[in-house]
Amino acid sequence: MSAATTTVTKGPPSIPGRARNVRRTAPAVLLVLLALCGPFLAPHTIGTPVTAPYAPPGEGALLGGDQLGRDVLSRLLHGGTALIASALLVAAVVTLLATLLGCIAVLRPALGRVLERTADVSILLPSVLGIMLIALAWPGGGRGPVVIAAIALGTPYAVRIVASAAAPLAHSGYVEAAIIRGEQLPYIALRELLPNLRATVLALFGLRFVEGIYVISMAGFLQIGPQPPTADWALMVRENAPGILLNPWAVLAPSLAIALLAISVNLASNSLAPHSVRKAVTTS
Amino acid sequence: MAGAAARRALLLVVLLAVMFAAVEALPGDAATAASERGESAADLAARRHLLGLDQPLWERFWDWMTALPTGDLGTSAHGRPVTELLADPLPNTLLLGASAFVLTVVLSLALGCWAAARPGRLTDRIIGHTATASFAVPEFVVSVLLLLLLSLWTGWLPAVTVTGADGAPATWTMLIMPVIALVIPQTGWNTRIVRGALADQSATPHVEAAFLDGLPTRHVLLRHALPGAIPAIATGIATSTGMLLGGAVVVETLFNYPGIGTVLAGAVAARDTPLIAGVVICAGAVVSLVLLAADLLRARVLGARA
Numbered sequence: 001m002s003a004a005t006t007t008v009t010k011g012p013p014s015i016p017g018r019a020r021n022v023r024r025t026a027p028a029v030l031l032v033l034l035a036l037c038g039p040f041l042a043p044h045t046i047g048t049p050v051t052a053p054y055a056p057p058g059e060g061a062l063l064g065g066d067q068l069g070r071d072v073l074s075r076l077l078h079g080g081t082a083l084i085a086s087a088l089l090v091a092a093v094v095t096l097l098a099t100l101l102g103c104i105a106v107l108r109p110a111l112g113r114v115l116e117r118t119a120d121v122s123i124l125l126p127s128v129l130g131i132m133l134i135a136l137a138w139p140g141g142g143r144g145p146v147v148i149a150a151i152a153l154g155t156p157y158a159v160r161i162v163a164s165a166a167a168p169l170a171h172s173g174y175v176e177a178a179i180i181r182g183e184q185l186p187y188i189a190l191r192e193l194l195p196n197l198r199a200t201v202l203a204l205f206g207l208r209f210v211e212g213i214y215v216i217s218m219a220g221f222l223q224i225g226p227q228p229p230t231a232d233w234a235l236m237v238r239e240n241a242p243g244i245l246l247n248p249w250a251v252l253a254p255s256l257a258i259a260l261l262a263i264s265v266n267l268a269s270n271s272l273a274p275h276s277v278r279k280a281v282t283t284s
Numbered sequence: 285m286a287g288a289a290a291r292r293a294l295l296l297v298v299l300l301a302v303m304f305a306a307v308e309a310l311p312g313d314a315a316t317a318a319s320e321r322g323e324s325a326a327d328l329a330a331r332r333h334l335l336g337l338d339q340p341l342w343e344r345f346w347d348w349m350t351a352l353p354t355g356d357l358g359t360s361a362h363g364r365p366v367t368e369l370l371a372d373p374l375p376n377t378l379l380l381g382a383s384a385f386v387l388t389v390v391l392s393l394a395l396g397c398w399a400a401a402r403p404g405r406l407t408d409r410i411i412g413h414t415a416t417a418s419f420a421v422p423e424f425v426v427s428v429l430l431l432l433l434l435s436l437w438t439g440w441l442p443a444v445t446v447t448g449a450d451g452a453p454a455t456w457t458m459l460i461m462p463v464i465a466l467v468i469p470q471t472g473w474n475t476r477i478v479r480g481a482l483a484d485q486s487a488t489p490h491v492e493a494a495f496l497d498g499l500p501t502r503h504v505l506l507r508h509a510l511p512g513a514i515p516a517i518a519t520g521i522a523t524s525t526g527m528l529l530g531g532a533v534v535v536e537t538l539f540n541y542p543g544i545g546t547v548l549a550g551a552v553a554a555r556d557t558p559l560i561a562g563v564v565i566c567a568g569a570v571v572s573l574v575l576l577a578a579d580l581l582r583a584r585v586l587g588a589r590a
Contacts, residue, residue, distance in 0.1 A: 129529075223553075245436060252428070
């Protein structure tokens with residue numbers, strides 16, 4: 001809701017330069033690329049045991065073996081691809097839906113009120129529980145229902161963010177001129193509002209990607225997403241937790257991978273967003 | 285007060301209706317979800333009857349909604365009342381959640397004020413970046429790191445929660461790690477909210493006037509900026525309660541804490557939708573109460589000024 005208010009701070013203005021942007025986004029981009037190319041770099045297959053169960057790091061297995069003696073490093077290199085791809089999918093779809101609905105909401109106040117109440121209701125439902133409910137009631141389960149649930153639960157709140165950023169624009173001169181010219185709703189939304197919401201949409205995408213990683217990995221850890229024997233970072237943490245004393249790397253390596261991914265993506269999206277937008281997206 | 289409470293109650297009822305509709309609309313029901321291999325169609329029909337799934341939709345919804353105020357959350361897929369299954373673990377989860385909530389509020393207010401007292405300086409930037417980095421990390425990852433650090437390598441804290449005779453954790457030291465695991469991401473998120481609200485306030489004329497009068501920064505911050513920022517902070521922190529409860533559910537499974545999370549892990553394995561719906565109701569009710577408290581605080585602060 002703070003998009004309409006002034007966001008002047010007493011500190012120096014923080015307008016990041018291009019070089020600083022590159023420096024701050026590089027870790028996230030590198031990590032995502034590494035995770036996406038990982039399967040081609042893996043020394044072993046993910047299914048065959050190469051060591052004793054929970055073997056410590058050593059001969060032939062840099063990070064040791066997991067609960068069935070499979071190579072932890074190979075599973076680690078395989079385990080991020082689907083996680084990142086689903087998180088990206090969730091982020092892209094939620095951002096797209098939220099942008100469209102948000103623009104329409106400010107131009108059609110009646111619909112706006114409905115969307116506002118939807119967001120009020122969705123806040124009451126912890127996303128982890130909501131995903132559990134939807135993914136479990138879905139026969140077959142797997143990654144698909146988790147992605148759909150994450151999109152359904154993430155959109156209402158995102159719509160509110162776009163709507164609060166678009167609300168001041170809806171009363172600007174050029175939008176009122178377009179309305180008086182008799183332009184259609186899609187034209188006003190796409191040609192007049194959207195170009196001015198680029199920064200908000202970009203910041204929203206970054207934050208939704210972080211949220212996507214969070215939600216998808218939580219679901220994986222709760223064993224409602226990918227099922228064994230799939231290699232998945234979150235599932236690896238869950239599966240290998242009983243052997244944490246024998247080979248800590250089987251748990252530590254995927255945990256660190258998730259932590260590094262989440263932190264680098266979050267810092268990157270945070271530094272790309274202009275200060276006013278960053279506040280509008282996080283504190284509404 | 286009554287108006288705000290009625291509004292929150294109405295939103296909760298809408299959530300329940302949407303949840304009921306969603307579970308209905310999805311293919312598969314509690315009877316098929318809990319079925320075992322080699323079960324005959326007659327067995328399935330018998331369980332459908334037991335769970336009341338052969339009744340018309342509106343009748344079931346009406347029965348379910350009217351039973352709620354009496355504390356009846358329905359029957360789990362395995363035939364036991366959901367209320368009975370949740371009666372013991374719910375207080376434990378609320379204890380965990382409440383401890384983490386209180387600690388989060390204290391820490392994020394302190395860190396947010398500390399950062400706001402030095403706008404743009406190194407302290408502000410360090411707190412800002414640390415907060416941003418920490419709220420993205422899933423609670424189970426924080427738990428694993430804590431577990432390795434504080435329990436397995438140093439041996440300071442018990443790794444697994446041992447349940448006493450009364451169903452609660454045996455000693456309070458078993459609460460420390462789950463609480464820290466919840467507090468770190470929550471504090472990251474809420475510190476940013478506090479810092480943002482204080483930044484908005486420091487741009488208002490009365491705070492700038494106080495600053496230009498030469499009052500000490502600490503005085504300006506605590507007496508002039510903070511009171512005006514309270515409504516925004518209260519709403520922001522209350523909004524994150526859902527995230528806290530979701531995190532608690534996950535952290536509990538890892539520490540074997542005797543709370544809702546452990547019950548839910550079983551429910552996930554058994555595909556027990558009614559039980560999960562019961563947990564969603566409890567969580568929704570708790571979040572509604574916290575949001576109501578934020579509404580009242582907001583009304584009080586803004587009302588006093590009007």
